[in-house]
Amino acid sequence: MVRLETRRLIVRHGRMADVASITRYARENQEFLAPWEPLRHETWFTEDYWRMRLALDVQEYYQDQSLRLLLIPRQSPGEVAGVANFTNVLRGSFQACHLGYALAARYVGQGLMTEALGAALDFVFREMRLHRVMAAHLPENERSAAVLRRLGFQKEGLARDYLLIGGRWRDHVLNSKLAPDWRPGPGEAFLVSPCGNAVSPECPSDAGDLSGPGSRVF
Numbered sequence: 001m002v003r004l005e006t007r008r009l010i011v012r013h014g015r016m017a018d019v020a021s022i023t024r025y026a027r028e029n030q031e032f033l034a035p036w037e038p039l040r041h042e043t044w045f046t047e048d049y050w051r052m053r054l055a056l057d058v059q060e061y062y063q064d065q066s067l068r069l070l071l072i073p074r075q076s077p078g079e080v081a082g083v084a085n086f087t088n089v090l091r092g093s094f095q096a097c098h099l100g101y102a103l104a105a106r107y108v109g110q111g112l113m114t115e116a117l118g119a120a121l122d123f124v125f126r127e128m129r130l131h132r133v134m135a136a137h138l139p140e141n142e143r144s145a146a147v148l149r150r151l152g153f154q155k156e157g158l159a160r161d162y163l164l165i166g167g168r169w170r171d172h173v174l175n176s177k178l179a180p181d182w183r184p185g186p187g188e189a190f191l192v193s194p195c196g197n198a199v200s201p202e203c204p205s206d207a208g209d210l211s212g213p214g215s216r217v218f
């Protein structure tokens with residue numbers, strides 16, 4: 001399980017002991033988050049849902065599919081201040097994922113999301129060995145745009161009808177951040193093989209060696 005420390009936060013996988021606090025976070029911030037998120041089914045606000053979700057988060061991480069983290073304030077460890085979700089991890093010649101994030105209303109304006117994502121991005125680039133993290137925001141979501149700017153994301157364009165937010169297809173600004181100096185490490189050479197990931201008689205050793213961290217089996 002992942003656990004990162006920053007000056008004011010513990011940024012980590014959720015545990016069963018967090019079920020009550022993450023459910024409280026979801027309920028208390030329902031109205032605040034609604035303009036920026038998909039419609040949430042009523043089950044989203046129940047402990048049963050979060051018990052299942054937190055268990056799945058760990059499972060998905062070990063299957064190399066996602067890294068979903070809770071932001072826990074050091075000064076208030078029984079509370080969830082926000083979430084940061086790196087999802088849709090794709091390997092092969094892409095080595096990329098999507099990023100989504102949100103804070104509880106009462107924690108906005110303190111620099112906590114920038115602090116948390118700084119540590120999480122470092123982990124995702126260094127330990128998970130991803131090359132690209134992609135994040136999208138509604139054009140009017142200036143706070144979200146500012147977070148990404150501070151973290152060194154670059155704007156890549158506007159995608160029409162990109163995400164179903166509040167029940168409506170909405171245009172989004174696309175951004176991404178690349179790993180500072182990604183070079184294939186030992187066992188990752190297959191990524192730059194002329195044969196791609198395909199097993200072929202011409203490059204059996206490249207295609208066969210899938211043991212590098214970029215294609216981790218946990």
Ligand SMILES: CC(C)(COP(=O)(O)OP(=O)(O)OC[C@H]1O[C@@H](n2cnc3c(N)ncnc32)[C@H](O)[C@@H]1OP(=O)(O)O)[C@@H](O)C(=O)NCCC(=O)NCCS
Nearest residue numbers: 036101102103108109110111112113114136137143144147
């Ligand atoms: C997007 C969101 C996470 C941004 O939150 P945020 O608090 O503005 O972002 P940060 O945590 O990086 O904090 C930056 C702010 O804290 C301030 N700040 C205060 N103390 C600080 C400190 N010690 N260090 C750094 N910044 C500090 C900064 O000046 C800045 O405020 P300003 O923009 O008013 O100048 C939040 O608005 C949110 O959850 N919105 C709803 C969900 C959402 O939109 N998610 C993203 C969908 S794309």
